[in-house]
Amino acid sequence: MKIICSKSNLLKSVSISLKAVPSKTTMPILECILIDATTNQIKFTTNDMELGIETIVEGTIEEKGMVALNAKIFYEIIRRLPDNDVTIKTDEKFAATITCEKAKFNIPGKSGEDFAYLPMIERDEPLTISQYTLKNMIYQTIFSIAVNDNNKLMTGELFEIKNNCLKIVSLDGHRIAIRKMPLKKDYSDRKVVVPGKTLNEISKILSGEMDDVVSIFFTNNHILFEFDQTMVVSRLIEGEYFRIDQMLSSDYETKLSINKKEFLDCIDRATLLVREGDKKPIIIHITDGSMELKIDSAMGSMNEDIDIEKEGKDILIGFNPKFLIDALKVIDDETIDIYLVNPKAPCFIRDEEETYTYLILPVNINQNQAR
Amino acid sequence: MKIICSKSNLLKSVSISLKAVPSKTTMPILECILIDATTNQIKFTTNDMELGIETIVEGTIEEKGMVALNAKIFYEIIRRLPDNDVTIKTDEKFAATITCEKAKFNIPGKSGEDFAYLPMIERDEPLTISQYTLKNMIYQTIFSIAVNDNNKLMTGELFEIKNNCLKIVSLDGHRIAIRKMPLKKDYSDRKVVVPGKTLNEISKILSGEMDDVVSIFFTNNHILFEFDQTMVVSRLIEGEYFRIDQMLSSDYETKLSINKKEFLDCIDRATLLVREGDKKPIIIHITDGSMELKIDSAMGSMNEDIDIEKEGKDILIGFNPKFLIDALKVIDDETIDIYLVNPKAPCFIRDEEETYTYLILPVNINQNQAR
Structure with missing residues (x-):
């Protein structure tokens, strides 16, 4: 086999292919990238038996053939080559020579016979x-x-x-x-x-x-x-x-609107007082026009008020701060709506059209101590 | 004690102070930052007994005093506060309240009596x-x-x-x-x-x-x-x-000038074939007008030619590639000069004025096999 591709094309395709190379495996062939130039297209295939990737690489086939090369070594070589045309050539023993400008690498390859091909998928109604x-x-x-x-x-x-x-x-x-x-x-x-x-x-x-x-x-x-x-x-x-x-309900006792960034920053501040692995809840006290966040830990305590718009009952509820942070981080809206029922029922963060809904279970807190 | 500083001033000073806080210590007081507002300046001091830092923070002293706070927690708090004025206040038990806008933190503090002050240094002839x-x-x-x-x-x-x-x-x-x-x-x-x-x-x-x-x-x-x-x-x-x-000599048998980036890139490519901890040398063969780099490992082999300007004898010499990389990375010059004596003597990378000199010992290689 002899193919010529630009370094940038190769790098793009090998990077994609690497995503389906297992980090640990007992089957060495799975650590390989299959370079298939037996037809008039150059195809790279990788497969970790759960996930398989096939990608087409632009380039010239000077001699048809196929080889399986260790994906990580191949990637590291390509990554460090000068930005120019790269020639990949194999001999009858599947030893590969990779040449670019004056740099020349020799690495061993495999026939690709044992390679686990991707399953055939029928393509109807995409x-x-x-x-x-x-x-x-x-x-x-x-x-x-x-x-x-x-x-x-x-x-x-x-x-x-x-x-x-x-x-x-x-x-x-x-x-x-x-x-x-x-x-x-x-x-x-x-x-x-x-x-x-x-x-x-x-x-x-x-x-x-x-x-x-x-x-x-x-x-x-x-x-x-x-x-x-x-x-x-x-x-x-x-x-x-x-x-x-059955877990999603649109009933609520309390609805509030809050600035997402303020809320997120405030929880972020609170969590610095929680050591990793420690399950300290953040306590949220919702009253008319204001939400108070509190946290108490061995390191110290923190509390902060945030302005909110509220409908319905006051409520005192505890959450694992990580769950709130995770959801708030991915929401694009500037202002978010939160729906609550009682301190033991899940809260919902959702927009009006329900393009997103985040349900988070609360943490049990002692209603008297927390106040 | 009661002081008021801007968040940005505090953050800058705490970040500097942190550099002298030991990551592990049996003396809890060393994990603290000493906030000294007993005079008319706010001073932060940290000391790991080998290294000590004192830095002055701009701000207002409303009530003179001194307190030692856990440096890492203090830093994490300051870092996450809104960008505004921060008030730090302590009570008679050295408990500190840190307030910024609506956020309020309470953390325990120490008197600072046990704090190891920095040694007095006589300042003459700086x-x-x-x-x-x-x-x-x-x-x-x-x-x-x-x-x-x-x-x-x-x-x-x-x-x-x-x-x-x-x-x-x-x-x-x-x-x-x-x-x-x-x-x-x-x-x-x-x-x-x-x-x-x-x-x-x-x-x-x-x-x-x-x-x-x-x-x-x-x-x-x-x-x-x-x-x-x-x-x-x-x-x-x-x-x-x-x-x-006595280790530095200006005698040489071979002098070569080489493009630094080309040389560095080439060694970088070669080392990808060396697993960490493996002590494979890179072999350099210097002849008129050209330097050939070679490496051979269990993963494969690589060789590359680089154009050079050479005076003196041909030479075949081996180096630990890391030592070459470390030196080449920090040199600003585009073209560098390398001086060699024989395959067992150190090489010197230095500029004409000797503003920098890097001496690197070679690795013993079998002169016949390497050729």
């Missing part, structure tokens, strides 16, 4: 949305998936298409994050759970441009994202996702 | 240089102090004033870094060894501006840096520094 939207919807929900995999379903996100609306949901047992977006076309109803890892990696590859689109295809076991010159295939998580509708 | 120069001279030498303290003297840098020239030297047994600067005034001869930690911290505080100056005072046991509103006192390392003059 869901097409802007890369910006998908990236944003993932960013605004992914933080509330579960970190440990005691419950596999909690480590993924629900992608649901229903009534021409795309809904993405994540939850970890203490909170729920929901993002909704109306779709411009008619789509069949769909409900799949996509691994969090896949979504994390794909949001790093997506361009984030409003004008770039991504097509999403679903099968029973896989989801396929197709965009630019790249194709990302992921297994789905099996099982029935949690029924969250 | 060495005055620009902060930029000092910062730069430290940056260009500090990387070659020893990391472990088997030999205490190797963990510091020699500051020598002789013949109206300031010379800073560091060495770790494998290499030597020397920076020289002519002084504008007459100074008495001096020779002290300053702890590397002190120099690291001070170079973070120095402004790096050509027009800002720093005055340096020496005593038998201490060095004092005075600049802006800040005073840094450090113990010196005791003992006789190494005699390096």
Whole structure:
């Protein structure tokens, strides 16, 4: 095999491919990037058996062939080459020579025979949305998936298409994050759970441009994202996702509007008094026109008032500050609405159109001591 | 005590003070910052017993007094306050209340009685240089102090004033870094060894501006840096520094001039084939007009030619690539001169005026295999 590509094209494609290279594996072939120049296109493939990426690289094929190279070493070499044309050439033993200007690298390669190819996905009825939207919807929900995999379903996100609306949901047992977006076309109803890892990696590859689109295809076991010159295939998580509708209620006893930045800064100040791992709640006292935040810890205490607009009852409620911070950080609105029922019921942060909904369970506090 | 300072002034002073707060200590008082408002100046002092910092904070004293507060918590609080005036008030039990706009923190404090004051330093005959120069001279030498303290003297840098020239030297047994600067005034001869930690911290505080100056005072046991509103006192390392003059020779068999960036990039490329901790040398073959770099490792091999200008003999020599990289990174010159004697003798990278000299010991290589 002999191919010539520009350093910048190579670097872009190898960076994308790296996202599906496992950091630890017992199968050395999975640490490789498959360079396939057997047709008239140069294709890079990587696969960690859950997530697979195929991307097309612009370049010239001078001699057809195929080779599997250690992805990390290949990436490190490309990254450090001068900004010029790079020649990759292999011999009959799959030893690769990478040349750029006067620099010449020799690294061993593999035949690629053992490489685990990506599953074939039937492409019918794609869901097409802007890369910006998908990236944003993932960013605004992914933080509330579960970190440990005691419950596999909690480590993924629900992608649901229903009534021409795309809904993405994540939850970890203490909170729920929901993002909704109306779709411009008619789509069949769909409900799949996509691994969090896949979504994390794909949001790093997506361009984030409003004008770039991504097509999403679903099968029973896989989801396929197709965009630019790249194709990302992921297994789905099996099982029935949690029924969250019964947890969402639009009833409330207290509604308040608050400046998001002021609220976030204030919680941020309060949490410096909480050592990591310590489960100190932040106590929020809502009265007419004002919200008082309080925290008490071994390091000291802090309290602050924030101006709010309030409807309904006064309330004294405690929260894990991290859960509030996580949600507030991803909301773009300047002013947010918070809905509360009582000190033991979840609070809801949501906009009027419910494009986003963040449900957070409160922490039990002693109502008398906290006052 | 009651003082009022702007958040930005406080933040600047606390950040400086933090540099002399030990990360681990058995003496809790050392984790504190001493706020002294007993006179008509607000002074912050920190001291880890080796390094001490005193800095003056602009602000208003409404009630004289003194308190010692946990430096890290105090810093975290100040950092997160709104950008406005901050009031710090203590009661008779040294509990401090920090207020800014509507935010109010309460943290415990100490009397400051047990605080270890900075040693009194007699200020005679200061060495005055620009902060930029000092910062730069430290940056260009500090990387070659020893990391472990088997030999205490190797963990510091020699500051020598002789013949109206300031010379800073560091060495770790494998290499030597020397920076020289002519002084504008007459100074008495001096020779002290300053702890590397002190120099690291001070170079973070120095402004790096050509027009800002720093005055340096020496005593038998201490060095004092005075600049802006800040005073840094450090113990010196005791003992006789190494005699390096006998290691420096101006004889050479081979002299070459090379583009610094090309050389550095090339070594950088080569080292990606070396796993950390692996002691693979980079092999350099110098012939007329060209230098060939080679490296061979379990991961693969690399070679590259670089154009050079050469005087004298051909030579084949091996180096620890890290030592070359460290020196090349801090040199500002576009083209550098390297002087070599034989494959077992140190190489010298130096400019004509010897404002910098980097001596690097070679690694033994098998002259036949390497060819």
